[in-house]
Amino acid sequence: MASPTATDASPHSTYWPAPFAPGPLDATVRVPASKSLTNRYLVLAALADGPSRLRSPLHSRDSALMVAALRALGAGVEEVDGEGQFGPDLVVTPIDQGRQLGEVSVDCGLAGTVMRFVPPLAALCSGSITFDGDPHARIRPMGPIIAGLRGLGIEVDDGGRPALPFTLAAGGSVEGGHLVIDASSSSQFVSALLLAGARFGQGLHLEHSGPPVPSLDHIAMTVQVLRGLGVEVDDSVPDHWIVSPGPVRAFDLRIEQDLSNAGPFLAAALATRGTVRVPDWPAETTQVGDQWRTILARLGATVEYEDGTLTVTGGPRILGADLVDTSELAPTVAALCALADSESRLTGIAHLRGHETDRLAALVTEITRLGGDAEETADGLIIRARPLHAGVFHSYADHRMATAGAIIGLAVEGVEVGDIGTTAKTMPEFPELWRGMFESGPGTPAGTGTH
Ligand SMILES: O=C(O)C1=C[C@@H](OP(=O)(O)O)[C@@H](O)[C@H](O)C1
Numbered sequence: 001m002a003s004p005t006a007t008d009a010s011p012h013s014t015y016w017p018a019p020f021a022p023g024p025l026d027a028t029v030r031v032p033a034s035k036s037l038t039n040r041y042l043v044l045a046a047l048a049d050g051p052s053r054l055r056s057p058l059h060s061r062d063s064a065l066m067v068a069a070l071r072a073l074g075a076g077v078e079e080v081d082g083e084g085q086f087g088p089d090l091v092v093t094p095i096d097q098g099r100q101l102g103e104v105s106v107d108c109g110l111a112g113t114v115m116r117f118v119p120p121l122a123a124l125c126s127g128s129i130t131f132d133g134d135p136h137a138r139i140r141p142m143g144p145i146i147a148g149l150r151g152l153g154i155e156v157d158d159g160g161r162p163a164l165p166f167t168l169a170a171g172g173s174v175e176g177g178h179l180v181i182d183a184s185s186s187s188q189f190v191s192a193l194l195l196a197g198a199r200f201g202q203g204l205h206l207e208h209s210g211p212p213v214p215s216l217d218h219i220a221m222t223v224q225v226l227r228g229l230g231v232e233v234d235d236s237v238p239d240h241w242i243v244s245p246g247p248v249r250a251f252d253l254r255i256e257q258d259l260s261n262a263g264p265f266l267a268a269a270l271a272t273r274g275t276v277r278v279p280d281w282p283a284e285t286t287q288v289g290d291q292w293r294t295i296l297a298r299l300g301a302t303v304e305y306e307d308g309t310l311t312v313t314g315g316p317r318i319l320g321a322d323l324v325d326t327s328e329l330a331p332t333v334a335a336l337c338a339l340a341d342s343e344s345r346l347t348g349i350a351h352l353r354g355h356e357t358d359r360l361a362a363l364v365t366e367i368t369r370l371g372g373d374a375e376e377t378a379d380g381l382i383i384r385a386r387p388l389h390a391g392v393f394h395s396y397a398d399h400r401m402a403t404a405g406a407i408i409g410l411a412v413e414g415v416e417v418g419d420i421g422t423t424a425k426t427m428p429e430f431p432e433l434w435r436g437m438f439e440s441g442p443g444t445p446a447g448t449g450t451h
């Protein structure tokens, strides 16, 4: 077995022999709850007008960091028994804006949703609040949040470098009003400010100015989640979002499973020419992962949706495709394109360079290491058909790099993935669920038995 290198974050990381599938898989899989929905609802529960309950929420590193951040800001977060397959429900008691917190530290880990969503919420508290995270978190884009908070009149000390770590002096209220930011490096800057906006004195008129905002589905999710909790949001003019001041209604709701994280499992159907079913697929959703229906069909799969189950069956070959703005789905898509028999062009994903790692560089390096043909462009990737061989696929502390390596390993014998534990960022159960696909079938969801 290979030994760890600097491209696999954990000093304790080992290489995970990716299970190879000599024949078609036939599996049924349920995955844990959506990171994006869990962390939005956690933030909104902390701002709500009473206690809220998240049913079947995500329990992963990113959600645990969010829970710890909210507790540090004075919210109560309690685990209570629920019906979720992947852990307890969460009951949240909101923050008390007037309570003096003194000096507080928030660890953002590598979670974009924590480093971007929590500072505007923290600005509504009273105290000196310091944000920091993993070494790589210190180079993820943060400027627009820091500039945005300053534009709202909040004092931020970033030592002259607009990035983590930084400290904000929160005075218990934010007046709000009109604010212009450049959100071209992440949609999370918009979502972050909108989530807190209703609790600003005048609400918020947020305007984006700059190159296009990526990952617009995630902003649509934020808007819909806010509206569902009684917050008025006007998004009728492109690049403008107007949040009216008012209460955030306390709630009790179930969190949908993470459709982006269902992606690698569905991709297994294409990689092995098999069939993978995901039950409880929402009929309507704001999750970007709903795009699997069209993306996987473009790559040659048959996709059916019946009685709430999405069924994907791989074709005789994986087709290359040209796909635009696949957002957080891109690493999974790229893994399939590396197994395709014609060229693919992925565009509109330049901002992936600011994700958990520089995903464009990482994908090119790791696909090339396995003998593939991948090239970076200004805003994406070109991946050409070329047979792959055994070898190591490094994960760079990036859960979606690790799952991309696992997908390739289904079809290419002898792939070893660095630091598979990094999948705990959003899906700690990944290795178990992945192995479970080999023992699953039409009726037995992977990961529900003992593996
Ligand atoms: O708001 C969210 O929950 C997310 C927004 C997107 O961020 P970017 O706009 O930075 O791509 C996405 O990639 C990330 O995984 C989750």
Ligand SMILES: C=C(OP(=O)(O)O)C(=O)O
Pocket (backbone or CB within 6 Å): 110, 111, 112, 113, 328, 355, 356, 400, 426
């Ligand atoms: C970009 C991602 O995460 P984050 O929320 O940390 O930005 C992701 O999960 O693909």
